[in-house]
């Protein structure tokens with residue numbers, strides 16, 4: 001049976017859906033706390049280098065594979081390699097994205113719960129109250145599980161509607177709202193008294209915090225934030241049209257993604273500095289520190305504090321949703337094409353697998369002491385995917401396109417069969433053949449203590 005493949009219908013739809021995948025909790029939750037823990041601007045500089053030197057060529061490679069093959073990730077690598085084991089890279093991507101979907105939904109579920117709590121005015125109280133609130137909620141055996149799995153089901157609802165009517169439409173609606181909310185919050189935060197210290201923290205590098213560990217964290221964060229190495233970009237590229245300018249799209253998306261991460265920093269750190277909160281409070285920054293910051297910062301006009309907090313959690317939920325949609329779509333596309341299942345049933349398979357990971361992750365940081373290799377399941381999944389599976393997937397994709405895929409195919413996709421200039425083709429090939437694999441390898445070896 002031949003399955004009808006969907007397509008994005010417009011240029012804007014393509015950029016917004018792919019940017020929607022890239023922009024997510026990685027930008028608004030993970031990036032600020034990582035920058036906070038790793039020296040602010042110093043980390044950001046390395047991060048930006050990773051995005052543009054390694055990330056953009058990596059994105060472009062996934063785009064080339066996906067658009068050329070017009071198939072799900074596993075089949076795409078299979079097609080381009082003529083049946084050689086390269087399809088394992090596709091399988092790796094599908095596995096990685098399902099694991100990420102599982103633990104990411106735990107945090108997305110917390111955001112959803114906080115959105116409801118902020119609407120209901122339950123986040124008001126002193127610092128001690130807010131901390132207790134988070135600890136009680138996240139350590140319950142039921143609530144985080146329900147919110148997390150609920151989030152996956154909402155995701156499945158969008159994905160099941162298809163590429164155009166579900167994914168593209170949701171992105172076109174959610175992404176502009178997200179940008180507007182973010183800008184409003186940045187302005188509100190930067191206008192607070194004492195906000196300057198937070199801005200300094202973001203812009204003045206503290207190189208003393210830099211170490212080899214920070215390098216791999218920056219690389220992992222860059223790949224995570226671009227959704228790179230999960231075959232997600234490859235799957236979305238299979239819905240691109242033959243006119244899509246791949247290089248320009250990769251550049252635009254990387255730029256937008258970086259800009260939004262920095263704006264998220266400009267939203268969080270000035271507000272935190274204004275009430276004297278340290279920026280390095282880790283993953284709980286947005287759940288413990290910020291509700292408190294909003295209240296103190298807008299103590300004179302509590303209604304503004306209320307609105308800001310509702311807007312902030314709405315922003316997080318929207319950002320998370322466009323990303324979970326993309327993670328979900330990778331597996332869904334795979335089951336549709338490989339098992340010839342209707343989209344709805346394929347989506348249910350992904351929902352079920354991700355929900356198992358979500359439940360274990362949620363419980364591991366709350367009600368039960370579930371550990372894998374000495375880490376809570378949730379942290380294990382986070383570290384394993386961001387610091388190992390994503391760089392590995394990205395590196396293999398670069399090697400594949402750089403060394404294995406015929407030069408003519410790469411050139412055809414790069415220039416849309418001659419319609420676009422090939423000015424940067426040589427630089428791109430040099431990056432994917434040498435720069436990306438060598439840099440990623442060096443960072444890996446360093447992490448393992450070999451160099």
Ligand code: PHE
Pocket residue numbers: 021022023024025026027097100224225226227228230232323324326327
């Ligand atoms: N890029 C997303 C974010 O920053 C996360 C993501 C990772 C999405 C991998 C898809 C695949 O939140």
